[in-house]
Amino acid sequence: MHVVAIVSQKGGAGKTTLSVHLAVAAAAKGLSVALIDLDPQATAAQWGDWRGGDNPAVVATPYTRLDATLQEAKQAGVDLCILDSPPAADAAAVSAARAADLVLVPTRVSAFDLHAIKTTGELMRIAQKPAFTIFNAVPPRAAALVEDAAAVVRGIGMPLAPVCLTERAAYRHAVVDGHTAGEYEPGCKAACEIDAVLDWMMGRLTKPSSIAQAA
Template structure:
């Protein structure tokens, strides 16, 4: 079983969106998947309530139950687990990062977001786990993506080679308990999400 933690000390950067898209991509790839929702806002669990498909499983949890839930997920045959963490909770995020095989740090390509990722990067380093920044909500036109990559480079942090753009499909799909791959299978958002999953799968030797 492979585990990815989606971590950011800043809210509104798209952690749950990244978590849901990776989880559904893994399910579609034939890998039984569990999302562990550590965020008190329970956004992933709310999405699951709207979803018609039984998979992926979404398990709301408190961080002190994380080890037990991971062990049970593996016992039940899960091949892939995504941990969706809460912002502004360093201890919870650190526990998730330590339990993961890979830590992803979503970040929007804006000044305040880029300045705020330092604490998340330090947290991933403290956990001593492989990590990468995922640039999210990039305007399809303009040079913000390359500018963001340069800014992240000042932290000497690895960057996922797949950027997620600011596309309506990422938002409209969630209302129906879907992800972009299901809402608009041939769209650009679906393609980006699938490419990000393929990159994650390669990092994990899945």
């Protein structure tokens, strides 16, 4: 079973949106997926209630029960667990990172958001797990802005995921009734971006060197 944590100190970075979209995309590829909501606001769990169904299974749990919840998922034959952590560099985020094989750190490409990931980067170094920044809600036709933001991320020593997620209306429209962009508009650009992130992520998880680093 693979475990991926979505971690960000700053609220509004798009953690839950990324979490639910990756969970649904992975389930669509035939994986058994559990989305574990560690955020006391339980936004992912609310989305799961709207959605219904059992793949992805959506479970809200306090971080103090994370190990037990992951063990239950493993015993149930889950292939992939995605951990949606609270928007803070606290014990819950540390627990999520330490339990994960891979950590994704979504951020917008604004100065305030980029400043906030410095703290998240320090947290990832404490957790000693492979972590990648992923740019989220990028304005269309913002190549120069992305390049400037990439320089900031490289400057603090955090690797950058090779796929950016663009600001698209499909994300907002889809989640209000428990769906995702790809279900709301099959084959749309948002769905293609999520699939690209998922393919890259699963490639990282299945690399022997990546697994060894995460052990």
